[in-house]
Amino acid sequence: MSQANIFILMAAIPLIFSQSARGKDCVCELQNSDPAFPENKLNNVEFTATQCTENITSEKMTEIDRLVLGLQHRIRQLLENVSMLEREDNGNLYAAVSLRIIELELTEIQDLLDKLNRTTNNYQQLSVKAATELQDMEETMSELENFDQTQVMVKQRENQRIKRDLNRCKEDLNSTSPSPTLISGHCGLGRMVNVSGPKTYSLTVYGTSYSFGAWGRDANPGPGDENKYWLVVLSSSNAYGHFIRQYNSLSTTILGIVPTDTYISSSNPTTNTIQGSNMVVYANALYYNCYNTYSVCQFNMTTRAVSTVALPSDTGYNNKFPFAHLGTTYSYTDMDFTTDESGVYVIYATTSNFGNVIITKVETSNPPVLGQTWTTSLHKKTATNTFMVCGVLYATRYLDKEIEEIFYSYDTKTNEERYDLKINIKKMQTNIKYMNYDPRDHLLYVYSDAYIVTYEIMFT
Template sequence: MIGTLYFLALLSSTMAWGRVGLWGGGSERNGTEGVGGSQCTCDAFLPSSTFPVKDLVVMEQAAVEISHKLELEMGKLETYETKLTAYAEKIITLTAEIEKMEKNPDSYTEAHLEEVKVEIKQVEALIVELQASIQGSTTVFASLRVQITIMVETLTKLEKTYDKNLVLVTRREYIKIQLQLEECERRHQELFNPNIGSCAHTGIIKISKPIVSQLNAHLNAGYKFGGWGKDSKPVPDRESMYWYSGYTSGSIVDIRFYTNYKNLILRNHYQHHNLHSSWYGTGNNFLIRDNSLYYQFNNPFSMAKLNFTTLKYEYRVVAKASTSFSYAHSPNQNFDFAADETGLWVTYATEESSGRLVIAKINEPSFGIEEEWQTSVYKPGVSNAFMVCGVLYAVRTVDIQTEEIFYKFDTKTKQESYISVLFERFQESYTNLDYNPTDQKLYMYNDGYYVNYHLWFNHTAKAIEESPSLLI
């Protein structure tokens, strides 16, 4: 029952009250800007219900605040421990010095005695300060204990007051709303992305605000490594499928599949594949394409592929690829797989390129490298990268809230350029950023959260004339 109540709290923390609607025109509501400055917003509103979801929202917010306070106090405890160790060493040193003075009082001058007295006074003052700090933390812990006790009592009351049937009804209402949200999202896609699959544009010109789905399937912020998204070339009857894989370290040992977005949110996976232990991977820039997992394999260091239809594993060594160069904030990101309208790609750095990014096109049937392009961008200075219509876009961190697409390389023309397209990060760090050509979205795994972004392209008359519509 507690699990169901927590589920409802998570739900309500991302939704307002009322109904689902598609908003147009020059509204000031939060949303995505369309042609001519109009906006379209998908808003989910819970219907009126006797179930006290608002109370659960308050409890969830209180739980977050308590967690933050505990983290701060635990940090203080570590500081106290360091200070205590230093003070103890000072006291031992002073004690030894005083013993020497007692044995040979004539060997010390009046000035020396005064110096020792000052040191003793300083240690006394430090101890008084530490005692006051510890007392302050004790008060905070007592307050947190009271808050937690109240939360437990409230949850117990909810369990006794609202029976299982009412909770199930509320859960069904949520599912109905989620389906309405999916329809709203589909209409949004039709309105803002009428050219999905087309490369008749000259590149990305804008990125939406982050769209946060929820915390990962483990409901644990400790699962900071991993990825999520959709198959970039789905097989029949799996077009609506989503996948997720997350870990507490940079490894790849399993993957979960969900039939649609609703089941991803409800954490109802229909397939859970555990990789064979001899085929475990590492790094976080893996993806799913044509019902196959492409990822980094370390023994030997190579590209790896697992076909979920045939359950066949295979790998390919890329002779020049180096393990010495990773992205700025993520270890072991040596191979970065990407998929776009033109096929499958992988990027890496080599000793020969002095750490600069190399783009390689993968021949999907043979799982071999077809062609390579050398860029001038240094991989350790890049946060992540992705491909759109045969163009590499490199991203770097601007500040704690902002990322910037700052560089692009066109494999068709072999031309590179520096650009500036800023977008907001939800949390501080992320490990996976990939473009999906089936919906023209960016998918980010951001400190354990599912996040995605809408993209806007420069659809010009010249671009439409020069570039055919492609959808592989």
């Protein structure tokens, strides 16, 4: 069954929601109240149609024609032999032989007639059986169509009610929420206090085989690209990639339909292809760690041109300073690219800074150049991910299989460091391999063991 058909069937399942304003969240409780789509009937129709296709082939349909043509040929041959016998004047010397030949030809003709009769009978029975099966399939499909139409209408009415109730819930929530606290020199979002969600959660079309990757939206899109989403899966050794996939909407991203692939190189890995899962898209360019170097790569997705700028020569790469926790190391995550309201940053570590995190602003010119740099006391291998919001770096660590904790922050405006945030993220999979903040929708985009997830950041 095609993905589009699966999507239609999913849309036809009616769901009951109830909502309430608890604190600062609109909560929806999900309950399936109607019978599931009778998929077994659809499978039976598909099996019957396949059987009919196997039984009624073009080869079988021409078998009678071949038998009739063969019979016509043998009858003409018999007529010629009988005419020859009538013209013979040999004193009955060859008459007995000629009559025996004619007798054999008559036997062969009779065999062809018998085979033709048997084939005709078989085809008559096949025709009757096929007609019966076709009638059954038509009745079943009519039943399924009526079921689907009924459920879609129920779902549409239910969606209207849900939309109305959730809008009312949102109005109630907004009417009681305090105004954001403006911070001098910051974005006006206030202080981060919580991360809610997940808001979306879906396995990519690549399946569970590819556990490292990245996805999200262009943080500074051009006109017409505002709704596009991008996805990169490290398809070689869970470490390397050589193309970026784009979708026109969130729904097509989740369903994996109608993608556009843009290749950095025809081979993988090679010079200037992707190494590691920590990358971002900004102004139609992909920023990432160039393969086997301590350089920043900028890949223009329109011109397919690659520009690079080198980080300090003692920068860790090739698993020297990756993200990690006691249970595992996230391979080739020495460099982490992030976006916020002001642009692109690269997060890395150097030996001269004792493996501690360094933040460098990447000026998104062509070629890119390195801007202002900040040094921190956070050792890179004690964190599992980093992201930037309004000029503040946040770092996460692995608590257990269910919880990831935002424990650290560094404010690039005030140079203030904190290790006591204790903001929990509820995980859907064990390991979060990629995390980035989108300043356009204030969501965290996460790639977690082959699943793409979003979370909403809450501010005060």
